[in-house]
Amino acid sequence: MGKxxxxxxxxxxxxxxxxxxxxxxxxxxxxxxxxIMKNNAKKVKKIYGDRVLTGFAGSVADAFSLTDKFEKKLEEHSGNLKRAAVDLAQIWRSDKGARSLEALMIVMDRDDLLVISGNGEVIVPDMDVVAIGSGGNFAYSAARALYDNTELDAESIVRKSLEIASSICVYTNDHISVEKL
Structure with a gap:
């Protein structure tokens, strides 16, 4: 039997x-x-004294572990998002136990928006819109169109983009949770 x-x-x-x-x-x-094992998992949250937003795609247990590690790195670096992200990516890539964790993370604060991968990459998107996960391309396309062509606020764009993705992607549902600063 496979994995x-x-x-x-x-x-x-x-x-x-x-x-x-x-x-x-x-x-x-x-x-x-x-x-479908669960319909209402919450995969986004505020961390670091409600000054940083994070969301994950991939294995839920792995993502919780990575979020905890990331928050510790934020504390070590006095809230510097980029430094904490680079440190987490280095651990993720080099530590034998962490290397097996399967997830992608989006982290953001008022200054930075980053994607952290298990390959040791910290990606700064070209735009102030990013999406990851099974329905990520659908949500990203919708978010880009709404961002570029409307005056909708960030929350409205995120909600509408996820609704669109849920109508297309079988791994995405419409039980949407959001966090905002």
């Missing part, structure tokens, strides 16, 4: 030039290709 894959999730983040920032995710956790 059972948990497909989880779609996360979308938007930062408007006025400092309006939001991250959101759907609630679905899928086991294998056919079984």
């Amino acid at each position: 059972i894959e948990f497909h989880a999730t779609t996360i979308c983040a938007v930062r408007r030039p006025n400092g309006d920032i939001c991250i959101g995710g759907d609630g679905q956790v899928t086991m294998g290709e056919t079984t």
Whole structure:
């Protein structure tokens, strides 16, 4: 019997030039290709004294572990998001135990929006819109269109983009949770 894959999730983040920032995710956790294990998982949260937003896609347990490690790195670096992200990426890539963790993270504060991967990459997106996970491309396309062509606030863009993704992607549902600063 092969490894059972948990497909989880779609996360979308938007930062408007006025400092309006939001991250959101759907609630679905899928086991294998056919079984929905949970409908209302929360995969976004505020950390570091409610000054940083984070969301994850991938293995839920792995993502919680990475979020905890990231928050510790934020504390070590006095809230410097980029330094904490680089340190986490280095640990993730080099530590034998952490290397097996399967997840992607979006982290953001009022100044920075980053994607952290298990390959040791810290990606600064070209735009103030990013999405990851199974339905990430669907949410990203919708968010880009809304960001470029409307005056909607960050939360409205995130919610609408995730709703659109949930109507297309079988691994994304419409139980949306958001966090904003």
